[in-house]
Amino acid sequence: MKTRNVGWKICSYVILCVFLILAVFPLFYTISASFKTNSEILSDPASLLPKNPTFDNYINVLNSDVFDFKNMLKYSIYYTVVCVTITLISSSMGGYVFARGRFRGKKFWFLAFSMLMFFSMGSVTIYPLLQTLNFLHIPKSLHGLLFIKVFSVNIINIYLVRSYVVSLPKELDESAEIDGCSFVGIFFRIVLPLLKPLMATIGILAFQGSWNDYLMPMIFTLGTPHQRPLVVGLVALSKSGETAANWNLILAGTTMSLLPVLVAYSIGNRFFISGLTAGAVKG
Amino acid sequence: MKIAIKNPVRRRWGKREKYELQAYIMLMPQIIGFLLFSIYPMIWAITKSWYFYNGISSDTRFVGWENFIRLFSDGEYWQTLANTFLFAIMKIPIELPIALLLAVLLNQKLKGTGFFRTMFYLPHIVSTAIIALVFANIFNYFGVINALMQKIGILEQPVDWFGTKMKAMWVLVIADTWKSFGVNVLYFLAAMQNIPEDVYDACKIDGAGKFTVFFKVTLPLMAPVLQVILMLSIIGTLQTNELVLVLTNGAPGGSTYTVMSYIFQKYAPGLADVGVNVGYGCAMALVTGLILATITLSYQRYSQKLNDIY
Numbered sequence: 102m103k104t105r106n107v108g109w110k111i112c113s114y115v116i117l118c119v120f121l122i123l124a125v126f127p128l129f130y131t132i133s134a135s136f137k138t139n140s141e142i143l144s145d146p147a148s149l150l151p152k153n154p155t156f157d158n159y160i161n162v163l164n165s166d167v168f169d170f171k172n173m174l175k176y177s178i179y180y181t182v183v184c185v186t187i188t189l190i191s192s193s194m195g196g197y198v199f200a201r202g203r204f205r206g207k208k209f210w211f212l213a214f215s216m217l218m219f220f221s222m223g224s225v226t227i228y229p230l231l232q233t234l235n236f237l238h239i240p241k242s243l244h245g246l247l248f249i250k251v252f253s254v255n256i257i258n259i260y261l262v263r264s265y266v267v268s269l270p271k272e273l274d275e276s277a278e279i280d281g282c283s284f285v286g287i288f289f290r291i292v293l294p295l296l297k298p299l300m301a302t303i304g305i306l307a308f309q310g311s312w313n314d315y316l317m318p319m320i321f322t323l324g325t326p327h328q329r330p331l332v333v334g335l336v337a338l339s340k341s342g343e344t345a346a347n348w349n350l351i352l353a354g355t356t357m358s359l360l361p362v363l364v365a366y367s368i369g370n371r372f373f374i375s376g377l378t379a380g381a382v383k384g
Numbered sequence: 385m386k387i388a389i390k391n392p393v394r395r396r397w398g399k400r401e402k403y404e405l406q407a408y409i410m411l412m413p414q415i416i417g418f419l420l421f422s423i424y425p426m427i428w429a430i431t432k433s434w435y436f437y438n439g440i441s442s443d444t445r446f447v448g449w450e451n452f453i454r455l456f457s458d459g460e461y462w463q464t465l466a467n468t469f470l471f472a473i474m475k476i477p478i479e480l481p482i483a484l485l486l487a488v489l490l491n492q493k494l495k496g497t498g499f500f501r502t503m504f505y506l507p508h509i510v511s512t513a514i515i516a517l518v519f520a521n522i523f524n525y526f527g528v529i530n531a532l533m534q535k536i537g538i539l540e541q542p543v544d545w546f547g548t549k550m551k552a553m554w555v556l557v558i559a560d561t562w563k564s565f566g567v568n569v570l571y572f573l574a575a576m577q578n579i580p581e582d583v584y585d586a587c588k589i590d591g592a593g594k595f596t597v598f599f600k601v602t603l604p605l606m607a608p609v610l611q612v613i614l615m616l617s618i619i620g621t622l623q624t625n626e627l628v629l630v631l632t633n634g635a636p637g638g639s640t641y642t643v644m645s646y647i648f649q650k651y652a653p654g655l656a657d658v659g660v661n662v663g664y665g666c667a668m669a670l671v672t673g674l675i676l677a678t679i680t681l682s683y684q685r686y687s688q689k690l691n692d693i694y
Contacts, residue, residue: 120482146526195414202403222426222670224651225662252413253414284406315512323654
């Protein structure tokens with residue numbers, strides 16, 4: 102019996118390690134190859150580690166004419182910071198209102214917002230979005246996209262906050278109400294401070310989502326290429342036709358775009374995972 | 385003659401109204417956004433399905449069912465829809481069993497399970513567009529996969545992974561599986577950890593073996609969650625868009641487009657050809673949206689059986 106257990110354990114570890122290698126390999130190779138020279142990338146792709154590690158690619162990326170890294174980084178940070186801020190404000194307020202608000206039409210709006218999860222018309226709805234922006238004299242740009250995001254409904258986050266607020270003891274806001282606190286006041290003074298752990302989860306997921314965002318920023322920066330965020334710029338570089346000549350730039354740029362998310366994950370991976378399981382599998 | 389009776393006491397804003405007003409003010413940005421940026425665009429696109437529309441207002445005209453009739457004989461469109469299902473059929477039977485196996489292994493009392501779990505989820509935090517770039521690089525003709533396989537001796541000649549449809553589809557499947565298997569491992573693990581310990585104790589007393597316990601106890605108890613996971617997986621796969629657009633963009637020759645990526649590439653503003661009939665794209669999006677919604681709903685209906693197992 103004992104030997105069978107040890108055998109099973111070894112077998113488990115072997116399978117786990119095989120998948121560990123598969124999970125890590127693409128990223129490992131990308132990061133490792135970003136320290137190779139372009140000729141080594143092309144001539145000896147099988148080598149897993151660079152023979153003569155060099156920072157040249159990174160220096161080239163930072164000074165490249167075809168790829169304005171610093172500017173893209175700036176816009177990536179701008180886009181991410183605004184998105185995270187908006188998401189935190191709107192999802193916490195939305196969740197609170199739907200959990201504790203007593204108002205006519207509450208059910209209607211909640212159902213209406215939920216409906217968005219089930220039916221979507223996809224990319225063709227960008228035309229009317231652009232028309233509306235045009236009507237409001239907001240140009241099609243990254244700023245325009247952020248304007249839309251200010252008003253967007255984050256229904257999954259609303260669900261998360263709502264169920265969290267529902268689980269808080271009602272006596273808290275009842276006593277605040279008796280003391281003369283308004284509905285808005287209860288949110289800022291009582292509920293919001295208690296939401297901190299959940300806000301960390303939502304914030305970190307919003308950070309990951311907006312930093313990684315590609316399709317919408319790509320469409321909205323087609324006419325304003327200098328506003329491209331990093332991910333959009335990297336893909337544009339890879340599609341520019343001279344991919345083979347640019348692999349070193351792409352790999353170094355990719356590595357740098359991965360870095361913030363990887364650092365965030367290594368520090369707060371429990372937030373990533375708790376957000377996931379809280380959102381999807383309940384009971 | 386009717387006499388309007390005025391409220392003798394001028395009505396002051398009561399506490400209830402004040403509360404209502406505050407709630408609405410807090411919700412206002414999202415209500416505005418919902419109407420202006422979600423509902424209006426949807427209605428716009430649905431309406432335009434019956435129009436010829438190329439962005440020039442003088443060209444816009446009502447065409448009745450013409451767009452839909454054209455759609456039903458549009459081989460290219462149905463090909464992309466078939467492709468989407470092919471993609472799902474290739475991916476889900478690989479991904480879910482792998483995830484389930486890994487979840488079973490991680491659900492034991494082993495050292496380092498937390499580490500494995502964290503690493504399996506790692507690919508999921510990477511941008512889909514970046515994943516596409518990474519896989520385009522490693523599956524490149526001169527890339528590391530070809531080189532390594534030659535070194536080991538599996539391949540004699542490097543393979544052009546984007547040369548034929550099926551090879552390119554497999555690269556897409558591998559990239560997408562790589563991205564999402566960790567999520568499913570976590571879902572499965574969460575489901576298994578919800579099963580009370582005493583069920584297993586009872587099995588032990590009855591002398592059931594590991595495999596019997598798994599197939600006769602664990603799996604049936606997980607059935608409701610399995611249903612959710614399968615549904616999420618199906619929806620996610622049918623919606624596949626970004627990965628295809630960046631990794632193959634239909635290569636070779638538009639044969640690997642999924643339906644979402646096809647509509648995006650052909651009809652999204654800025655990517656579409658100048659003068660293209662967006663109304664036709666709207667009809668396409670509408671039909672696709674309805675097909676996908678029907679699949680989701682009918683799946684939910686018929687899979688109630690999975691719920692009834694336990």
